[in-house]
Amino acid sequence: MTLLAALWGDQRGAAASEMALVTPLLLILLMGSVELGNYFMNEHILVKAVRDGARFAARQNFSNYDACSGAPGGAVVADTQALVMTGLLSGGTNKLRNWTAATITVSVNCSTTAGTETLEGIYRGRATGAPRVTVTASVPYQPVLASFGFSGIGLNLNASQNAAVMGL
Numbered sequence: 001m002t003l004l005a006a007l008w009g010d011q012r013g014a015a016a017s018e019m020a021l022v023t024p025l026l027l028i029l030l031m032g033s034v035e036l037g038n039y040f041m042n043e044h045i046l047v048k049a050v051r052d053g054a055r056f057a058a059r060q061n062f063s064n065y066d067a068c069s070g071a072p073g074g075a076v077v078a079d080t081q082a083l084v085m086t087g088l089l090s091g092g093t094n095k096l097r098n099w100t101a102a103t104i105t106v107s108v109n110c111s112t113t114a115g116t117e118t119l120e121g122i123y124r125g126r127a128t129g130a131p132r133v134t135v136t137a138s139v140p141y142q143p144v145l146a147s148f149g150f151s152g153i154g155l156n157l158n159a160s161q162n163a164a165v166m167g168l
Contacts, residue, residue, distance in 0.1 A: 031145060038144045043157050045095050046139060050104075050159040053084035054135040057106055058163035065131040065165050068110035072133065077106045084137060096157075097142045104137045108165075134162040 057072065057080045064074040071077050079089050081101040086092030110131050141155040 035144055039141065039155075042096055042139075042141065043159075046137060046157045047159045047161075049084045049087070049095055050135050050137050050161045052087075053080045053104070053106075053137075054133060054161040054163040056080055056083050057133040057135060058165050060165070060167070062131075062165065062167040065108055065133070065167075068108065068131065070108065071106055072108050080104070080106045080135060084135065096139050098140045099137075103139055104135065107134050107136075108132070109134070131165040132162050133165055134160060136160040 057076055060072065060074070060076050064072045064076045066073065078101075081104045082089055082092075084104050085094050085099050085101065087095060108131050137157075137159050139157045141153060141157050143150060143153055
């Protein structure tokens with residue numbers, strides 16, 4: 001009985017056993033924080049890129065925006081897609097993995113009040129109204145933990161931005 005009482009009161013190794021119990025929880029919190037930070041960083045990159053693309057497309061020549069639906073004319077769509085993906089009009093590497101030009105759309109719409117009011121300023125003389133360009137992107141999220149076999153989350157990063165066309 002003395003041996004059993006001595007083992008029951010022995011404190012050696014208590015810290016190691018407590019650490020063994022807490023380590024999985026700490027690893028889950030650590031990796032979850034890393035994954036959440038990566039998600040928000042990728043979302044920020046996407047939103048900023050789409051905003052820059054809409055700003056770029058809105059400052060192209062009015063002759064590219066004759067129609068009030070569909071895509072703008074000229075090289076506006078291809079140049080905007082390249083700018084959104086890489087930050088450059090040609091060359092460069094994609095800002096996010098899994099990004100292709102097919103995930104980025106550039107479209108135009110016009111105000112519906114063009115027939116009831118007189119357009120002034122840079123829009124004067126346009127029969128179709130004031131054009132607005134919309135840039136939309138959807139990119140599959142690539143998790144950090146994919147290298148450990150945790151892939152297939154199925155999340156998409158989405159962003160959309162519109163801007164009034166100001167022309168050159």
